[in-house]
Structure formats: structure tokens, C-alpha cells
Amino acid sequence: MLITTTHIDDIVASISNHIKEDSALLSIGEHTEIDIEQLIKALNIAEVKFIGGLFPKVIHGNTILEKGIVVNTLNHVEELYVVNNISLQNYTIPQINFEKDEGYSLFTYVDGLTSNISHYLSELYENYGMQTNYFGGGAGSLTLEQKPCVICNEGFFQDAAVVCVMRMHSRIGVRHGWSKVKGPFIVTKAEGNVIKEINWKNPFEVYKKVVEAHSNKVFTDDNFFDIAKGYPFGIVKDNAECIVRDPLMVNDKGELICVGELEDNTLVDILNGNEETLINAAQRAAEESVNQATHPRKAIIIDCISRILFLEDNFEKELDAITKTISNAYPNISIGGALTLGEISSYGEGYLDFYNKTVVVGLFE
Numbered sequence: 001m002l003i004t005t006t007h008i009d010d011i012v013a014s015i016s017n018h019i020k021e022d023s024a025l026l027s028i029g030e031h032t033e034i035d036i037e038q039l040i041k042a043l044n045i046a047e048v049k050f051i052g053g054l055f056p057k058v059i060h061g062n063t064i065l066e067k068g069i070v071v072n073t074l075n076h077v078e079e080l081y082v083v084n085n086i087s088l089q090n091y092t093i094p095q096i097n098f099e100k101d102e103g104y105s106l107f108t109y110v111d112g113l114t115s116n117i118s119h120y121l122s123e124l125y126e127n128y129g130m131q132t133n134y135f136g137g138g139a140g141s142l143t144l145e146q147k148p149c150v151i152c153n154e155g156f157f158q159d160a161a162v163v164c165v166m167r168m169h170s171r172i173g174v175r176h177g178w179s180k181v182k183g184p185f186i187v188t189k190a191e192g193n194v195i196k197e198i199n200w201k202n203p204f205e206v207y208k209k210v211v212e213a214h215s216n217k218v219f220t221d222d223n224f225f226d227i228a229k230g231y232p233f234g235i236v237k238d239n240a241e242c243i244v245r246d247p248l249m250v251n252d253k254g255e256l257i258c259v260g261e262l263e264d265n266t267l268v269d270i271l272n273g274n275e276e277t278l279i280n281a282a283q284r285a286a287e288e289s290v291n292q293a294t295h296p297r298k299a300i301i302i303d304c305i306s307r308i309l310f311l312e313d314n315f316e317k318e319l320d321a322i323t324k325t326i327s328n329a330y331p332n333i334s335i336g337g338a339l340t341l342g343e344i345s346s347y348g349e350g351y352l353d354f355y356n357k358t359v360v361v362g363l364f365e
Helices: 008-019 037-045 118-129 203-215 224-228 276-290 305-331
Strands: 023-029 050-055 057-060 063-065 069-072 078-084 105-111 134-140 151-154 153-158 160-166 170-175 178-185 189-191 194-197 233-235 241-248 256-259 264-272 298-304 333-342 343-346 354-355 359-364
Touching: 008 037, 008 069, 023 057, 023 264, 023 333, 037 151, 050 105, 050 134, 050 160, 050 333, 057 069, 057 134, 057 203, 063 241, 069 333, 078 151, 078 153, 078 264, 105 118, 105 151, 118 134, 118 343, 118 354, 134 170, 134 333, 134 359, 151 160, 153 256, 153 333, 170 224, 170 276, 170 343, 178 203, 194 203, 203 224, 203 256, 203 264, 241 354, 241 359, 276 359, 298 305, 298 343, 305 333, 305 359, 343 359
Parallel strands: 023 050, 105 134, 298 333
Antiparallel strands: 023 069, 050 151, 057 063, 057 333, 078 160, 105 160, 134 343, 151 153, 170 359, 178 264, 189 194, 194 256, 233 241, 233 264, 241 256, 298 359, 343 354
16 A cells, blocks of 8 residues: 555554554655654554655555555564664564464564674574565665664664564565676675775775776766666675675775675675666566465565666666566555665575665565
8 A cells, every 4th residue: 555645644544444453564755754753653652563664765566656655564463573773783683483384474674774784684594594584675765874764663763673573474586687797806804884805905996997897987086886886796606696785885995885794705796787687687586476476465575776776767667577477477466665775585595685786576475
């Protein structure tokens, strides 16, 4: 369901009527003209259980919006909670008793601009393992200014994550469509999401040499992201698509600041893609989830904001490829989601990862 009104009482009534006795997932466009604190207060008064986040854009059907609230119902909820102090690694993951032979799904929105997200996901996995599927994304502003961006009944937070564990099956497809230009290179020194050395050299000099030669473009003082958005890093994985890391900016030391962490001695390739490879990958992600599903209730799309920055007007083709694949198989299910600062999924062998520049499609049964 899409809510476009900015009147708090009307928003709360619409959410309450839509979810009834269940809980709500709220994906809010960052330019929605509402007081988030007042919304949380009103939802608590109405005894609505919820988690959510603010995003550069949200998805409703095959439409992208900067304003509005996309509401998904969270069924059969076992636990809702917030995890604070992600960057400080100072938190405890609550224990949950998972019943054998039951299907579970964990949905999480995390501050996409905080540090130590990978550690947070590792902690989730260490506590819950393969007893549940995992799905979610990074919240935050396209300005890349860190500020409160995730919500739940307990409040409005930054440097935090909100979590819902449901007794529901989920069928997940993950694809990105970026391919190797050159590599592998060794990230010989990294600190959180900052690459400090590649092959024992200044990382920007190594990156610049490869990218300028391939793109026939020249980096200047003010065009880093315009070129870099087409040349992410790929963390090399055996027998699987690499995990993409998106370089956002270069600092005055020539260090590369990325979305998501890297570790020392990580092997990376420098990647590139085009309209065709990205759109085909998005369709394959949708097909993977559709082909696993039997009776889905809803589809949630988590797609990276940097894909729309790269594809620009052609992003509509990517979204159409996803939604048509879902609708052709299951015409009556709702489709919603968000354009995120990083994507979260367990996939393949079940291990949990934080992706960039990637499409994650989940069908929930």
C-alpha cells in the first residue's frame, strides 16, 4: 500500500486498517513532508507495531517515488527490536527460539552510512545461523549525510538497525550484472569502509590508472563519483558472483571511501557494467525468487540507489523487468520496496552479506 497524505492521523488510520492485527514495514521516501517523531508517537498511541526506514526513493508497483510511505504487512511476527551503537559494536542480539521444520525470515533496515555493518550482520548470523533467511537494506539520505534514518516503536535512530523476525518462508533472488575489467588486486590495508592501500600502493592511483584507461575519461577535482559509479570493486568469491563495493569518494590522502567494509588482504576486481547487463541481472534476480516460490503473499524489492544514478532514465526498464517477471507469475501480489544504501541478503549457501549496486528480490509466503 502507498500512502501519500501528510496528515499524521490519516497515515496512522491507513496503516492500522491495512495491517490489522499484524505488524508494519514502513519504507519512507526521504522527502516525505511529515514529522517522523510525531508519526512514531501516534503509531504507539494506536498500538501499531512497526519497523521502517527513510530512503532516497521508494518503490510501489513499478513506480519510483521520492515522497510517500510504502506499507508492507509483516505476518506471524516472532520478534521486533532495535540494535543501537552499530559503529561501536556495543550491543547484544536477543536470543530467539526457532522451531525445527518451520520457515523463518528476518527483515532488517540498518543505517547504511554507519560503520561496522558487516560486523552487525556477522553477529546476527552467529546468533541465528541458517535457522532463518535474511533480507533488508541500508537506510539513509542521498546527501550521504548521516542522520537518523531507521524507526520502530522505540524511536527514530541513526547508527542503528531495526529487526523483525517472522515465521514466514521467503524466496530470494540476488544479482548485480557487473563484470570484471581488471584484477584481482589485494586490498593491503583497509579500515572499516576506507581502502587505504591497494597492492601496497596509493589506492586512488591504482584505481585511477585502470578506470581512466577503460573509460577514456579523466578524473578531476569534482567528478569522482560521476566516473566511479560505473566502476565498483568486486570482492572475489569462489563459485559465486562477487560482492560489490561502491566507491563513493576519494579523500585528500588518495584513500577510497566505500559503502560497506573491506578487510585487509581482501582480493578485489575492478568492475564495469552497462544498461543491458544490469537490466538482465535484475530480471534474473526476479526469476530466481519466482521460480522458488509457491504461494507468495507479497514481493519486496531492495535495489541500490546507485543503480538508478548509473542507469538514469533507463532505470525504468530495470524496474519493469523485475515487476513484470513477478506479475506474470503472481498477478495479484503486492510489490513494494526501496532504493537503498546497500542491500542485505542470505543467498546460495545461506551466509549473510552486505551488497552494493545489487538487486535483491524477496517473495514472502
